[in-house]
Every structure is written in C-alpha cells, then in structure tokens.
Amino acid sequence: MSLTTFLQHCLTGISLGGAYALIAIGYTMVYGILRLINFAHGDIFMMAGYFMVFAVSSMPWPIAIVVVIVGTIILGVAIERAAYKPLRSSPRMSIMISAIGMSYFLQNLATYLFSALPRAYPEIPLLKRIFQIGDLSASLVTFVTPVLTVLLVIVLMSIINHTKAGMAMRAVSKDFETSQLMGIKINNVISMTFVIGSALAAVGSILYFTDRMSVTPFSGALPGLKCFVAAVLGGIGSIPGAVVGGFLIGICETFLVALGYSTFSDAFTFLLLIVMLLLRPTGLFGEKITDKV
Amino acid sequence: MSMLEIKDLKVNYGGIEALKGISFRVEEGEIVTLIGANGAGKSTTLRAIMRVVTSGGGSIFFEGEEITSMDTQKIVNKGIVLVPEGRRVFPNLTVLENLKIGAYLRADQAGIDKDIEHVYSLFPRLKERHWQMAGTLSGGEQQMLAVGRALMAKPRLIMMDEPSLGLAPLVVKDIFSIIRRIHDEGVTVLLIEQNANAALKIANRGYVMETGRVTLTGTGEELLNDQSVREAYLGKSK
Numbered sequence A: 001m002s003l004t005t006f007l008q009h010c011l012t013g014i015s016l017g018g019a020y021a022l023i024a025i026g027y028t029m030v031y032g033i034l035r036l037i038n039f040a041h042g043d044i045f046m047m048a049g050y051f052m053v054f055a056v057s058s059m060p061w062p063i064a065i066v067v068v069i070v071g072t073i074i075l076g077v078a079i080e081r082a083a084y085k086p087l088r089s090s091p092r093m094s095i096m097i098s099a100i101g102m103s104y105f106l107q108n109l110a111t112y113l114f115s116a117l118p119r120a121y122p123e124i125p126l127l128k129r130i131f132q133i134g135d136l137s138a139s140l141v142t143f144v145t146p147v148l149t150v151l152l153v154i155v156l157m158s159i160i161n162h163t164k165a166g167m168a169m170r171a172v173s174k175d176f177e178t179s180q181l182m183g184i185k186i187n188n189v190i191s192m193t194f195v196i197g198s199a200l201a202a203v204g205s206i207l208y209f210t211d212r213m214s215v216t217p218f219s220g221a222l223p224g225l226k227c228f229v230a231a232v233l234g235g236i237g238s239i240p241g242a243v244v245g246g247f248l249i250g251i252c253e254t255f256l257v258a259l260g261y262s263t264f265s266d267a268f269t270f271l272l273l274i275v276m277l278l279l280r281p282t283g284l285f286g287e288k289i290t291d292k293v
Numbered sequence B: 001m002s003m004l005e006i007k008d009l010k011v012n013y014g015g016i017e018a019l020k021g022i023s024f025r026v027e028e029g030e031i032v033t034l035i036g037a038n039g040a041g042k043s044t045t046l047r048a049i050m051r052v053v054t055s056g057g058g059s060i061f062f063e064g065e066e067i068t069s070m071d072t073q074k075i076v077n078k079g080i081v082l083v084p085e086g087r088r089v090f091p092n093l094t095v096l097e098n099l100k101i102g103a104y105l106r107a108d109q110a111g112i113d114k115d116i117e118h119v120y121s122l123f124p125r126l127k128e129r130h131w132q133m134a135g136t137l138s139g140g141e142q143q144m145l146a147v148g149r150a151l152m153a154k155p156r157l158i159m160m161d162e163p164s165l166g167l168a169p170l171v172v173k174d175i176f177s178i179i180r181r182i183h184d185e186g187v188t189v190l191l192i193e194q195n196a197n198a199a200l201k202i203a204n205r206g207y208v209m210e211t212g213r214v215t216l217t218g219t220g221e222e223l224l225n226d227q228s229v230r231e232a233y234l235g236k237s238k
C-alpha cells in the first residue's frame, strides 16, 4: 500500500467514523439518562434517510436539510413519548423490549410505506464536488464530515458542561428524584436528550447516505448496531468515548475493506466488542458502572 | 391558617400501606419535629408532601392552598424544599454547581449570587471546596452542601430528613446550630430526626409516628418528659 493510498483510506475511514460518531452519541446520551439502549436509534437514522429523499424532491436542499433535522427530532421525541415514557417506572427490561419492538416497527413501517426496494439518495452537488489536496482526492463530504463532527461535539460538550440545561441533564443522569426536588422536570430533560440525539442522527444520516447513494428500510440496522458498539467501546454514557469509538470503528472497517477483507469487516466490529467487554467492560472512557435504583 | 396542614394523608407502596391516614400541621415560624422508629413512615410523609410519591388519599394545604396534586416544580416554587434523607448531593457536579442547581427555578442572577455568598458564610468549608466534585466530599460536608443547596431555593418552609444521620457528634452540633440559625432568619422548619433528644430540644412542637400513624403530639418539652417517649426514643428508663 503506497503512502497516498494509505492516506486516502485514512481519510475515508475518518469520514465514515465521523458519521458513526454522530449516531453513537445518541445511544450514549439516552443510556446516560435512562439506562436504556435505544435499539430504535439506527432506524430513526434510516427514517432520516427517507425524509431526505422526499424533502429534496420538493424543496431546495438547504431547506430540505433543515426539514430533515426537524422531522427526525419530532420522530425521536414521539417514539420516546409513545414507547418509553409510559414504561418509566417498569423494570428496565420492559423498556428494552419496547425499544426492540420499536426498531422492528420502524423497519416494517418503512417497508410498507416506501417498499423494500432501494431508493436513490439525493445528491447534494456541493457535497459531491471533488476536492484535491496533493495526491489525495475526495468529495467535499469526506472532508466536511470529520470537521463537522468535531465542531458539533465541541458545541454539545459546552452545552452539557456550561449551561443550566446541561447541568440539569447531568443531575438527572445521576438521580431522578433529587433532580425533581430541585424543580427540574425530568420529562423535559429526557425529551431534550432525544432532541439532541435525533438531530445528530439526522446530520449523521445526511453525511452517511450521501456517500452511499441509496437507502432501504434496513439501512439503519447494521450501522445502528455498529454505532452501538462504538458507544460501548468508548464507555457507554460517555460522549467523548462515543466519538472516539465511532472514529475507531470507521477507520478499522475502512482498512479491512481496503485490504480485501470486506466480508469480514462487520464481524470484526463485533469481535472488537467482545474483546473489549472481556478486557475492559466499562469501555475506554467509561466510569465504573453503578446500578441505578 | 397554618402554614402547612396535612389531613388524613395516606400512601401505599404497591399494596403496602406506609401511611394510614396521618394529620398534622406546621405554623409559620415554628420548628416542628417528626420522630418515630425506623419504617414508621417519616420519610414517606415528606416525599408525599413534595409529591415525589403519589398519595392515596387525604389532602395537603400550604398557606391555605391545596397542593395535594400539584407537580413538584410548582411546590418548590411555592417555597417548600426538602433536604432528602441520605444527603443525595449530585456527586458528578461541583460544590458550586450543586448550589446553583438548588436555585434552578430562580432567574434573579443577582439574588442567586448573593445567596451563594450567604451559604458560604454559613458553611465556610463549602467555599474552600467550591470547585470540588460533590461526590468526593466527606459525609459532613455533603450534609452541609445538601442544606446549602436547599437554601438556594429561598424556601419559606424547609423540611429536613435526618440531617444528622451518620455524622460525628461535633458535626451534629454544628448542624443543629445551623438549623437554629436558618430558623432565626425566618424560615419555618419541619425536622425528622433519629436524634430525638436534640430534635425535641430545639422544636416548638413534635409528633410521634408509629407504623404509619401519628400516635402522640405535644410541645417539645412535653414530649421530652413523656414516659413512653423517654422509653422508646430517648433510651431512658423510668
């Protein structure tokens, strides 16, 4: 592998990793607040793909992007209200099962509404423009993805660490009842978590599908699982962990494909998960798991 | 009109009756204490007042207004605050953030800053450690923080659930002198204590609870001299 191809693959891997990171944040934030693995998150990401297909056909793409983000937020919050909120005081396993059900529901809904045939994902000409840096050449989206990811993560971290709403999120993630005693409305904080997670999944979906050109009802399943693995690798609950995990998996996957092991690349992701769980169950950045009462 | 009035309050936890209909009142400017054995339902009473558990009957009035089924947020806004059992500071927030979150519903930044200074003057230790994660404070410091955090809401009625639990005798003395001081500043106090002796000494009035019922009431002094209270809660024989 020459240096140029090596760098070219790095670039592709980092870009894929950026999209993964944005999705992984949704898993890690919801887990941080509700101790719930939101299995429907990958399918919310898939639905965002369809939203884009339809939005672009009837409006200019900059407006379509906004519509897609808003639509995805509404979908994410609606799922929380319908499938998770009524189970708030049930055993955690019930909510988990509800999440799995919601995931299949979204896949089937998409199949019913849009058929299982792949739909062409709209091309945003600007994002597809080819750029050349030295010997490296890639479309703009490849350069934009990691930069945008890092920017969004910085914004998100400063919201969480330096605003009143962020402080409330950190408090709720540790202790529901005491947060309530402070006058915090738990449900609003939980909704806010789903708003952020869904918005990032929408951005991630635009960046991811622009490179892949088509969307099916099952497009969210595997990326969703991989991003969940990314969140676990980084230490579920930790946002920087999810980002590092996302980049790690994106880069590994790209190199395995480049080296000709494309059939093995998905299995590798899960192998990584197993090894990590055996060696360091709390992930790279995870704190000690304390069970919530 | 009493500041707080509880009428026939009942609470069930999945079929188990923790409160079987209790009634009591707190007048403005008083220190009132609830004493009783473990499991009598003292904490449940305070949690039901804050509506972090739902009551299964009865009513709660604050300054004449019924608050039985108001959300917790509104109740805090009315001026009631609870220092929960076991301190429950937010371990992943700094000391200063814990104080700020106590003022979560307030918007008067100048007033909040002033009250932070006031809490620091009550508990100078908290000022020294304002940057520290609350989870790394000692038990006594956490209790001070829990009280300080409650004061940040500018309460009219502060309810404290066993503030001296697990603290060294010297720190317990500090906590009681702080309770007095808070009371002197015009805040009404409803106090739950295992340390019945100390609680009855500073209280105007007290109620004795047994398995979900109020069984005895009187002034602090009357209860201190009551034979059954002396035997059951003060560990003194005839």
Ligand SMILES: Nc1ncnc2c1ncn2[C@@H]1O[C@H](COP(=O)(O)OP(=O)(O)OP(=O)(O)O)[C@@H](O)[C@H]1O
Pocket (backbone or CB within 6 Å): B013, B014, B016, B018, B036, B037, B038, B039, B040, B041, B042, B043, B044, B045, B085
């Ligand atoms: N969340 C809960 N679920 C089920 N039962 C509960 C719950 N909380 C309290 N109880 C029960 O209700 C009864 C009263 O409990 P409560 O905590 O109010 O007692 P307490 O008087 O504060 O006791 P202590 O002095 O030990 O703090 C107890 O029998 C307890 O086991």
Ligand SMILES: [Mg+2]
Pocket (backbone or CB within 6 Å): B042, B043, B044, B085, B161
């Ligand atoms: Mg108690």
